[in-house]
Amino acid sequence: MNDVSPATSADNTDPAAEVHTAHVVAEHGPGDLRGDVWRRFTELFGREPTSLYSAPGRVNLIGEHTDYNDGFVLPFAINRRTVLAVRLREDRMLRVCSDFTDELVELDLDQLNPENLNGWSAYPLGVVWALGEFGADLTAVNGVEIYLESDVPVGAGLSSSAALESAVAVALNEIWHLGFDRMTLARAGQLAENRAVGAPTGIMDQVATLFGEPDSAVFLDCRSLETQVVNLGFAEAGLALVVINTGVRHSHATGGYAERRQSCELGARLLGVTSLREITVSDLPRARDALDDVTFRRVRHVVTENQRVLDTVRALREHGPQAIGELLDASHWSMRNDFEISVDELDLAVETAQMNGAIGARMTGGGFGGAAIALVPFAAISRVQVALDGAFAEHGYAQPDIFVVGAATGAHRD
Numbered sequence: 001m002n003d004v005s006p007a008t009s010a011d012n013t014d015p016a017a018e019v020h021t022a023h024v025v026a027e028h029g030p031g032d033l034r035g036d037v038w039r040r041f042t043e044l045f046g047r048e049p050t051s052l053y054s055a056p057g058r059v060n061l062i063g064e065h066t067d068y069n070d071g072f073v074l075p076f077a078i079n080r081r082t083v084l085a086v087r088l089r090e091d092r093m094l095r096v097c098s099d100f101t102d103e104l105v106e107l108d109l110d111q112l113n114p115e116n117l118n119g120w121s122a123y124p125l126g127v128v129w130a131l132g133e134f135g136a137d138l139t140a141v142n143g144v145e146i147y148l149e150s151d152v153p154v155g156a157g158l159s160s161s162a163a164l165e166s167a168v169a170v171a172l173n174e175i176w177h178l179g180f181d182r183m184t185l186a187r188a189g190q191l192a193e194n195r196a197v198g199a200p201t202g203i204m205d206q207v208a209t210l211f212g213e214p215d216s217a218v219f220l221d222c223r224s225l226e227t228q229v230v231n232l233g234f235a236e237a238g239l240a241l242v243v244i245n246t247g248v249r250h251s252h253a254t255g256g257y258a259e260r261r262q263s264c265e266l267g268a269r270l271l272g273v274t275s276l277r278e279i280t281v282s283d284l285p286r287a288r289d290a291l292d293d294v295t296f297r298r299v300r301h302v303v304t305e306n307q308r309v310l311d312t313v314r315a316l317r318e319h320g321p322q323a324i325g326e327l328l329d330a331s332h333w334s335m336r337n338d339f340e341i342s343v344d345e346l347d348l349a350v351e352t353a354q355m356n357g358a359i360g361a362r363m364t365g366g367g368f369g370g371a372a373i374a375l376v377p378f379a380a381i382s383r384v385q386v387a388l389d390g391a392f393a394e395h396g397y398a399q400p401d402i403f404v405v406g407a408a409t410g411a412h413r414d
């Protein structure tokens with residue numbers, strides 16, 4: 001575990017105090033990349049950047065595969081960020097570089113075409129193209145130099161891609177004086193992901209990284225695109241949100257994610273509605289009669305998950321985070337058995353956390369790998385970590401990366 005290790009407790013440091021520190025740690029988290037990004041930019045481009053921007057990854061507390069069904073989600077931005085340095089150029093060249101690869105990618109603004117973008121630079125350059133699709137006059141702007149680094153783990157289901165997209169969107173919105181509001185920037189990030197990267201994802205991740213607030217989740221209605229801030233209050237309740245990254249990599253540009261999306265669209269069509277948002281729990285008996293078993297279970301996941309998001313928001317507001325454990329557990333059950341997007345490592349992480357003191361646990365993100373989250377009382381954190389390490393070793397799985405996250409601010413200039 002990065003933030004709290006058995007070694008720390010053996011040193012007689014109070015684990016609860018340690019976690020609390022981790023929880024309220026500044027939004028840049030343990031590894032603040034800003035100094036490094038400024039320095040690397042200067043070395044690379046031979047002059048200093050004009051500004052730094054950053055955008056966080058996200059954890060989805062609950063509401064999985066509901067966003068593209070016009071439903072409800074409840075993610076929060078985390079204190080792991082992509083940090084970006086930028087400077088306007090005198091010509092029309094886009095030059096982007098990151099510590100993901102050594103490659104410096106160059107493209108003339110007049111050559112932008114989402115079909116020709118590939119590799120990691122499809123994210124930042126895709127955002128440039130998408131801003132144009134939302135009305136930015138890309139014929140009237142100068143090129144930019146961008147260098148970025150990130151401490152959001154890639155492929156862990158914590159939205160490293162949305163962090164990158166949102167950092168770029170916020171930076172260009174300011175440096176090019178585009179005047180877009182945050183929801184338009186979120187939609188541009190989603191369009192970049194859909195068209196330039198080729199992943200048919202919803203809008204949750206970009207909204208989380210742009211609308212996050214400290215110690216709060218973003219309750220988003222994906223049909224109206226209205227957001228509400230919901231206080232989390234984990235630390236006050238003596239709880240920490242523990243991320244368990246299984247290390248099983250996934251990509252939403254291929255395979256299962258798109259298939260699940262198609263099943264949902266089929267279910268909606270067969271039930272005669274434009275989206276599964278229009279189906280409620282009381283419609284499920286009718287849906288069971290109308291659909292084949294697999295489609296019915298996909299539909300049941302989405303319908304019950306929407307209800308669980310609403311129940312979680314109410315529970316947080318009325319009773320605080322101690323009251324949401326069973327909803328997290330039920331969400332995992334539904335993803336494992338009805339939506340079938342979990343993998344053995346995620347199930348092991350969830351079960352081990354549940355059996356060792358977590359009040360609730362579930363996989364988070366699109367599934368097929370990535371991370372689980374567990375809501376754990378401070379006093380049980382060491383036990384959960386030791387148990388996870390032991391269980392993964394026993395099954396012959398690689399050791400998971402375990403760390404505590406806090407809810408942080410969305411994308412902004414630093």
Ligand code: GLA
Nearest residue numbers: 064065201202203204365366
């Ligand atoms: C990925 C996508 C999101 C959402 C989740 C599942 O993170 O990017 O849009 O669909 O999966 O809830």
